[in-house]
Amino acid sequence: MDAAMLTALGALLASPVAAAAAIYGSRGAMRASREGGVLTGYNSLTDQLQEERTELRADLATLRSELAAEKAESARLRLLVTQLGGSP
Numbered sequence: 527m528d529a530a531m532l533t534a535l536g537a538l539l540a541s542p543v544a545a546a547a548a549i550y551g552s553r554g555a556m557r558a559s560r561e562g563g564v565l566t567g568y569n570s571l572t573d574q575l576q577e578e579r580t581e582l583r584a585d586l587a588t589l590r591s592e593l594a595a596e597k598a599e600s601a602r603l604r605l606l607v608t609q610l611g612g613s614p
Contacts, residue, residue, distance in 0.1 A: 604614040
């Protein structure tokens, strides 16, 4: 075998190896891209949940204050009924 034949055989053997390496590399890049998308989605969902929780806490505080006002009004009316001679 002469040098030209060895060079040709080397090129023929190296090309499938290079193709396999390229395929493996692109699969790794796709996996990294997909994982990045998942993390971005997770962060977005977490932010949305925190915003909703903040809004719900504000709503809960408003409802609690309204309930306290209603209870005070109910107690005032019961006292008034009692003072007027009735039974609540």
